[in-house]
Amino acid sequence: YPDSDKAGLKDNSYTNIMVAWLFRKAIEISNILNKYSKNYVVKKINLKAMEIKKWEDIGKKINLVISEDGMISQFDGYIDLKELDWKKYLSKSKKINRMDRLLKAEGILPDEFKISKQADALMIFYNLGLDGVVDIIDGLGYYKGNDILKVNFDYYIKRTLHDSTLSLIVHSYLAHLIGYEKLGWKLYMKALNSDYKDIQDGTTGENACLADKRAAVQVRSSPPVNLLNMVKDV
Numbered sequence: 001y002p003d004s005d006k007a008g009l010k011d012n013s014y015t016n017i018m019v020a021w022l023f024r025k026a027i028e029i030s031n032i033l034n035k036y037s038k039n040y041v042v043k044k045i046n047l048k049a050m051e052i053k054k055w056e057d058i059g060k061k062i063n064l065v066i067s068e069d070g071m072i073s074q075f076d077g078y079i080d081l082k083e084l085d086w087k088k089y090l091s092k093s094k095k096i097n098r099m100d101r102l103l104k105a106e107g108i109l110p111d112e113f114k115i116s117k118q119a120d121a122l123m124i125f126y127n128l129g130l131d132g133v134v135d136i137i138d139g140l141g142y143y144k145g146n147d148i149l150k151v152n153f154d155y156y157i158k159r160t161l162h163d164s165t166l167s168l169i170v171h172s173y174l175a176h177l178i179g180y181e182k183l184g185w186k187l188y189m190k191a192l193n194s195d196y197k198d199i200q201d202g203t204t205g206e207n208a209c210l211a212d213k214r215a216a217v218q219v220r221s222s223p224p225v226n227l228l229n230m231v232k233d234v
Contacts, residue, residue, distance in 0.1 A: 011076040016062045017124045020136050023059030027052060062140055070145035072152055074121045084113045084159075099161050116160045118167035125149050126170045130177065150178050165191050 030038065030052055041047065065073035073079050089096055096102065100110040100117075119126065124133050134144045145151065153174050162168050168191035175184030 009075040009077075011063050011065060013064055013066075013072045013074060013121045014123050016064055017133065017136050018127070020059050020062045020140060021128060021132070023055040024136070024139070027056055027059075060139065060141075064137065064140060064142055066137070066142050068143060070143060070148035070151045071155055072121050072124075072148075074116070074156075078114065081114045082112050084115050096161060098163060114159050116156070118162065118164040119160065119170040120156070122152060122156050122174060123170060125152070125174055125177075149174065153178055153180075 033041065063076075065076050065079070067073070084099070086096075089099065089102055092102070099115055103110045103113075124136075128136070130149050134148065137144050137148075153171075157171055157175075160167060160171070162171070168187045172184045172187035172191065175181070175187060
């Protein structure tokens with residue numbers, strides 16, 4: 001991590017796939033620029049031809065930890081983490097979005113478990129779409145599978161706390177893409193009502209989160225998901 005003497009996570013899938021996309025997009029833009037524009041950019045940032053070749057080379061060799069059925073591991077080593085006993089903690093509190101506090105109160109490190117504060121690996125599908133993710137993964141030489149979005153959604157939603165309300169919007173959008181319309185609508189409405197119902201116990205008094213509201217408006221009518229068609233009163 002920046003300014004840290006300790007190593008961070010190895011091969012975070014979201015980071016690696018977005019970097020692969022970035023290299024590919026940079027090369028694509030380089031190829032479509034006219035001569036004048038390309039020369040201007042090259043001079044402006046002192047870009048060398050060998051650098052573009054290096055981007056192409058690195059972009060094809062980025063590592064992912066992905067199972068045969070298409071489950072994308074959040075990072076290298078994630079699959080070796082412990083499973084959380086959800087029933088145990090749900091019996092103690094219905095509000096488990098701050099699971100880190102519950103675990104730390106028992107002297108347990110949250111990093112030992114397969115739990116996420118918010119959407120992580122699934123963010124690639126939200127950013128790039130299913131076709132975009134499949135294209136990147138295929139370009140890296142990995143098995144993609146026809147149900148890769150469903151496989152990963154089904155796996156990670158059971159292990160995500162949604163402590164960030166934006167995570168609810170991401171999962172809502174992806175749920176609708178898969179065909180989980182009732183779940184998608186439930187997550188969407190929870191995000192929309194997050195500040196009104198103060199689901200995080202006191203944060204509304206500090207401020208209202210406009211980011212998830214803006215995302216809710218965007219997702220509401222974003223193709224191929226159109227939530228306006230689901231409820232007449234919206």
